[in-house]
Amino acid sequence: MAVTGQFVGELLAELREFAAVGVNLMDLEHHARRRIKERGAESCYWDYTPSFGRGPFRNVLCLSVNDAVLHGLPHNYALRDGDLLSIDMAVGIDGWVADSALSVIIGTPDPDDLKLIEATEVALKAGIDAARPGNQLGDISAAIGGVARRYGYQVNDEFGGHGIGRTMHEAPHVPNNGRSGRGMKLKPGLTIAIEPWFCRSTDKIKFDKDGWTIRSADGSRSAHSEHTVAITKAGPQVLTRRPGHDTRPGNRSAQPAATS
Template sequence: MIHLKNKEELELMYQSAQLVSKTLGMLAKEIKPGVKTIDLDKMAYDFIKDHGGEPAFLGYGGFPNSLCMSPNEQVVHGFPNNDILKEGDILSVDCGVFMNGFVGDHAYTFEIGEVAPEIKKLLKITKESLYKGIEQVLPGNRVGDIGHAIQTYCEKEGYGVVKELVGHGLGRVMHEDPQVPNYGRRGTGKVLKEGITLAIEPMINMGTDKVRFHKDGWTVTTRDNMPSAHFEHDVAIIDGKPTLLSTFQYIYDALGIESDEEKPFLYKK
């Protein structure tokens, strides 16, 4: 069942998503060569708690940390650990917050120092595909329109679109209906309506779309061990338009990046 949100609920969801955004922005300054991901996880836990939230991932299904941190060939659900980040790595950081009765959940793939041009392109296309999907979040469209937009944009560049993992509805719990695949056919799937809230999250591989699920029950890697990128936003239909509840702006401010990519989708109070 899809739970449509009213304006008051959407404002609470916006606040939860913004705390995730601020957490990622705080981490952006700390993610660099020589850092351990377990230390970043502790920073995120403290930051979330200090700002009135609870880490939504901690204990979820038995997950032991506040962040999913997935370097290089890890697609999603990686454990923070004592490994050292190295120049040329990439790191997907997925963060969740529970606050005001609602969950915020989004992700960004960071470059560690200077990365290879072909990896930069993978990250660029994956993030652009996220916005191609967001453009389809309109009343009367269907879930398949989102996946189709993401899939076609990435596959024309020769990338593998992960099929076994999907985005999802979001609200009072982490995963609500509907599932939001990053592939699909136009005009198929659940109808999108005013007040729907979705976590859209392209997971795109440089090589094959095939993935490996590890015995720890969480870690997912690419089957060919080539890099994977992951970007995620929380999106709602508000006043008939796709509207971002989350933002990458705090990351961009920390890293000195200029971007107007979010301008068409800004949340208006």
Template sequence: MIEILSPAEIDRARRTGALVGSILDAVRRRTAPGTHLLEIDAWARDMMTEAGARSCYVDYAPSFGDGPFGHYICTSVNDAVLHGKPRDQAVVAGDLLTLDLAVSLDGIVADSAIAFVVGDAASEADAHLIGATERALAAGIDAARPGARIGDLAHAIGGVLTGAGYEVNTEFGGHGVGSTMHQDPHIPNTGRRGRGYTLRPGLLLAIEPWVMADTAALVTDADGWTLRSATGCRTAHSEHTVAITEDGAEILTLPPRQ
């Protein structure tokens, strides 16, 4: 299903996106060495509940997961890159943490992810890894405009990631959003220009480049959800929800004051 939202629905999407951006920003600021992943989950739950929003994850049970996810935010640490299930684990200084959050407010979903190093300045390798996903995200957003094709976004994203020296996994990527969290079109993190669905105003897209330092292969954790690098290497993941407008792509999930 591909939804094209009305101007009134795009206004609602802006409110959802602002909430997602503010929750991720608040959680990032509160996270320090010694913070537990379940504590992060509780913070996200409390902030979205206070705003009258609904988690897209608690009851989420796709074919690739092991039953309902059962938590409010994805917390992926170090070698975990996607769908990190919160557990009784405290982060320590130097951990590379990715937070991924999808929320529904007034019937419209927004989805975003941030990666950062806990407590310490990022090492050169971690800064390169995180920076590559952020630059790839910016390139994908820059390519997103009416008349562009999904392949144009995928090519822009993949060019940055491979140019930074990383292999690209195409099992998981970006996607459409709207009244539900995962919709068509799928946005692979590499591809060929001029291919795929043609973008039009009113489309909401979650663009999400992610990489692993020395592999493109994933393994599934014993929890049935958390996806890790097959080699145990560090990982990073960046994501924004954007609305396609007549003028290009409007980022909806920026943190406050940005």
């Protein structure tokens, strides 16, 4: 999983730099397809058929723009100045899977968008810090929810993190809100995807007619951050670290904070 995670982190870093004003979402999608094929990896999204969605998912990225929260379908759309883009991807290499997501500002940043992205990144770090042997699943959820409330955001409980290993979605479900000291005991060897996402002014969501793209119910913008994390005796190990994660290049975005 560490090998897969390294590839996912590197590709997300590439996509973050590639995303700019005028770049089409399909250009990002096709870049990712080429890189996945070159690496001999397999997309976990292609042909994915959960209980929601219409038909199998036929892309390797989820690209969610502005009020799109999760599962945004890549389509013919040229990124505009000020757009907030979330990029989510999961692949497998030699039967082991990793999943990660980030949010970036395209061109000129809105301070409120930077704050929103920062909140997801701080919440991700807090969740990872709580992913230690002897803690419980609720400690991760409570850490994420606590950050959201400090930033003034509400939390939706319908979609959150998840177990991951041989497949993209495994037990347990990792909610983005909860009570500390509750839930399963965390033990070394458990691997989970921790993924806080928040909307500016609501915790309600709605689906597009495509059955995949999830948006904030009130049209407010959203952001999403995610890492695949292994719980070890020495503490949490982030498997999807991205090169340059601690840099903040001008008007690109609030880059992910250090996570261990």
